Structures are given as C-alpha cells and as structure tokens.
Amino acid sequence: MLTHRNYRAFLEAATEVDGFAYGEDETVIIVMPLFHVAGTNVSFSGLAQGGRLLLVKDFTPADAIRMLREEKVAHAFLAPAMIQMMLMQPDANSGSYPALQSIAYGASPIAEDVLRRARATFGCDFVQFYGMTESAGGGSYLSPSAHDLPGKLTSCGKAWPGVDLAILDGEGRELGDGAIGEIAIRGGIVMKEYWNRAAATEETLAGGWLHTGDVGYRDADGFYFVHDRIKDMIVSGGENVYPAEVESAIMGCPGVADVAVIGVPDDKWGESVKALVVPSADGSPDPSAVIAWARERIAAYKAPKSIDFIDALPRNPSGKVLRRELRAPYWEGKGRAVG
Numbered sequence: 001m002l003t004h005r006n007y008r009a010f011l012e013a014a015t016e017v018d019g020f021a022y023g024e025d026e027t028v029i030i031v032m033p034l035f036h037v038a039g040t041n042v043s044f045s046g047l048a049q050g051g052r053l054l055l056v057k058d059f060t061p062a063d064a065i066r067m068l069r070e071e072k073v074a075h076a077f078l079a080p081a082m083i084q085m086m087l088m089q090p091d092a093n094s095g096s097y098p099a100l101q102s103i104a105y106g107a108s109p110i111a112e113d114v115l116r117r118a119r120a121t122f123g124c125d126f127v128q129f130y131g132m133t134e135s136a137g138g139g140s141y142l143s144p145s146a147h148d149l150p151g152k153l154t155s156c157g158k159a160w161p162g163v164d165l166a167i168l169d170g171e172g173r174e175l176g177d178g179a180i181g182e183i184a185i186r187g188g189i190v191m192k193e194y195w196n197r198a199a200a201t202e203e204t205l206a207g208g209w210l211h212t213g214d215v216g217y218r219d220a221d222g223f224y225f226v227h228d229r230i231k232d233m234i235v236s237g238g239e240n241v242y243p244a245e246v247e248s249a250i251m252g253c254p255g256v257a258d259v260a261v262i263g264v265p266d267d268k269w270g271e272s273v274k275a276l277v278v279p280s281a282d283g284s285p286d287p288s289a290v291i292a293w294a295r296e297r298i299a300a301y302k303a304p305k306s307i308d309f310i311d312a313l314p315r316n317p318s319g320k321v322l323r324r325e326l327r328a329p330y331w332e333g334k335g336r337a338v339g
Contacts, residue, residue: 001192002136007044009188010136013161014045018143019075019104019127024050026074027099031056031064031082036318037137038106038129042077051075061085065092068122072099077129079319080110083118084258092121100124102144106131112153113252119147130156130226134210136189140165140224154248155223156216163187167218172207175217183216183224184209215242232323234263236271241302243323249297250275250304255285260313260321261304264330275304276313276326284309 014020020041022028028046030053032039046053054071056064065086067073078086083105086092100122105115106129119126126147131139142157159165164186167175175181190210193201204211215227227233227242234241243261250259258278266272277290287307294303314322 001195002133003192006136006189006191009162010041010138011044011048013138013163013189014041015049016161017127017141018125019077019102019129019141020045022046022049022051022075025052026101027052027054027071028075029054029056029064029067029071029073030077031059032077032079033317037131037133038077038079038318041137042075042104046075061089062091065089068097068100069095073097074099074101075104076100076102077104077106080105080114081258081315081319083110084114087114087117087121088257097122097124102127104129111248111251115147115153128156130224131185131189132210132212134191134204135163135185135187136191138163138187138189139185139212142223146223151219152221152223155219155225157224158222159224160187160189163189165218165224166209167216167224168207168209168211172209177218177220180215180217180227182230183212183214183226185212186210234261234271234273236263236266236273236301237269239301241273245298246273246275246294246302246304249294249302250277250290253285253290253293255280255282256290257281258313260323260326262323262327262330264306264327265334266305272305273302274306274308274330276308276310278312279309 028051030039030043034040102125103122104127125144127144128142131137138160140157140159142155146152146157166184167179167181168184169175169181186209213230215230216225218224232243246261247259250256256277257280260276262274263271264274290307291304314325316322
C-alpha cells in the first residue's frame with residue numbers, strides 16, 4: 001500500500017534526481033507498463049512537471065527507435081532488455097537522436113557491454129535507478145557523471161535525497177563498507193504495508209528498514225552494488241555465485257544475444273552454474289568458447305560449467321528474467337530446488 005504521503009515524498013525528491021527532472025517543453029516517452037512502478041513513476045513525474053507524455057501501448061524496438069527521433073523525445077525509461085533489443089535493430093545507428101537528453105534504466109541488471117554500446121549509439125546521458133514498488137520505485141541512482149568514474153559502471157549508485165540506504169546482516173545490524181549483506185531502504189517513500197498481509201509486512205519492514213531481498217555491498221566511496229536477488233544465489237561447493245555477475249561476464253561474447261544463469265543439480269558440488277544462451281542471428285557460438293570467454297573475466301568457480309541454447313528468455317512485463325521457469329526442468333523430481 002503506497003500512500004499519498006509516499007508519492008509526495010517521491011515527487012519532491014524526483015525533481016532533484018537526474019532522469020526524473022523534466023522540463024515543461026520536453027517530451028517523455030512511456031514504454032514501461034502502467035501497472036509497473038516504472039511506468040507509473042515516469043508518468044507521474046512527467047505530469048507533475050508539465051511535460052508532454054508519449055504513451056506507447058505495445059513496445060517494439062523498431063517503433064521505439066522511430067519515435068525517439070520523430071517525436072523529439074527528451075527522456076525515456078527503458079528496461080535493459082528493451083535497450084538490448086533496440087541495439088539489435090539495423091536503424092539504431094543510422095541516424096542521430098537530437099532531442100534525446102537521458103535514458104534511465106532499471107528493473108533488472110544490465111550487462112556492461114550492452115550499456116557501453118547503448119551510450120555510444122544514443123549519445124545521451126544514462127541514469128540507473130534501483131528501487132522497489134515497496135519504496136515507490138525510489139532508492140538509489142547512478143548519475144550520468146558517475147557512469148564515467150572508474151569501477152562504478154556496475155554500481156546502482158547512491159541514495160536519493162531524503163532516503164537512507166544500508167547493508168544489513170541476517171540479524172538486521174548495519175555492516176561496514178565492503179561487507180556483503182542485504183540492501184535496506186528507509187525514508188518517506190517506503191510503503192505503509194502489504195494489503196491484508198500482516199506477517200509479510202512485519203518481516204519486510206523489520207527494524208524500521210525496508211528489506212529488499214537483494215544481496216549487495218557499499219564501497220568506500222558510498223556507492224552501492226547489487227549482486228543479485230537472495231533467492232537466485234547459486235551455492236556451488238560452498239561458494240556463493242551471483243547470476244548477474246556471470247551474465248555480465250558472458251554478454252559481449254561473439255554469438256551471444258542474451259543470457260540467463262541458473263543453478264542446476266550437481267552430485268559433487270550440490271549446484272553447478274549453467275548458462276542459458278540466446279544465440280545471435282549469426283548463429284550459436286561454441287559452448288566451450290562461451291565458457292572460456294567467461295573464465296577470462298571472472299573467477300573460474302563462477303564461470304558456467306555447461307551451456308544450453310534456447311530461442312528466448314522468459315520475462316515478466318517489466319523485463320525481469322523468470323529464473324524459476326528456467327530452473328524448473330532441471331530440478332524436476334528433486335526433493336528440493338537447491339543443492
């Protein structure tokens with residue numbers, strides 16, 4: 001349950017945040033679903049600041065590219081999967097985007113290779129947002145200038161104005177820089193409660209913090225980094241492996257159009273790392289080449305032990321990969337879905 005007070009706090013902070021500060025004479029394109037917090041928030045912010053909203057009923061990458069140019073769009077919020085699909089269009093690099101000032105992205109992790117290509121293609125500022133529906137979509141953001149700081153490109157940035165962030169251990173205690181724990185949010189943007197779910201509300205808002213369920217850490221400069229959802233973590237031979245890190249290492253490999261990483265049963269290690277790869281139009285790469293590519297970029301124990309090729313990754317309307325659907329066939333018949 002998000003109250004008027006929550007959204008007042010959101011809208012007051014939004015005008016101070018890159019990617020949500022719009023001008024009265026600027027066009028904002030709405031491609032995210034309006035039932036998703038990203039679509040809702042971009043719409044609310046655009047209306048509150050007197051901008052022109054361009055509502056897109058059904059997203060297609062070719063149409064999105066055309067509208068960015070023809071409608072003189074200044075600001076957009078895109079899920080990483082949408083950005084990736086647009087980059088694969090032949091027309092993406094065939095012209096400029098003269099009115100485009102910023103592209104915000106969020107809702108799921110983005111691979112570094114995809115982000116670098118997008119910045120080069122669209123030639124505008126990029127802003128990453130991290131938050132939840134439970135926090136009215138706010139939380140942290142990586143500003144355009146921070147994208148150029150060494151080692152910060154994979155960060156979700158720093159806290160919004162009026163918002164506190166922390167890394168908590170399993171007992172709800174705040175951890176120091178570099179320690180891995182659960183990311184927590186506190187401030188006026190945090191929800192009132194879950195509708196008719198008292199136990200879930202108490203658990204999620206324990207200790208006065210919104211417990212995100214995301215694993216991450218804060219570096220010495222105050223930037224936050226998300227590893228992955230706690231429930232998606234792979235434990236292989238006692239070592240924690242975060243799928244987003246492996247996926248980021250694989251993206252950019254020749255022949256890979258998209259990828260998702262899951263844990264599958266392994267008699268020796270409990271779980272092993274498997275990559276499900278969507279091949280590019282040029283054809284499937286050799287599985288050993290994908291594994292070798294990953295091993296050059298991350299620790300050997302994190303690299304996938306096996307590769308399967310699929311036509312497309314299942315995603316929800318906000319672009320998040322449905323890992324549970326991908327995991328199900330491999331764990332069928334097992335007593336539990338972890339190693």
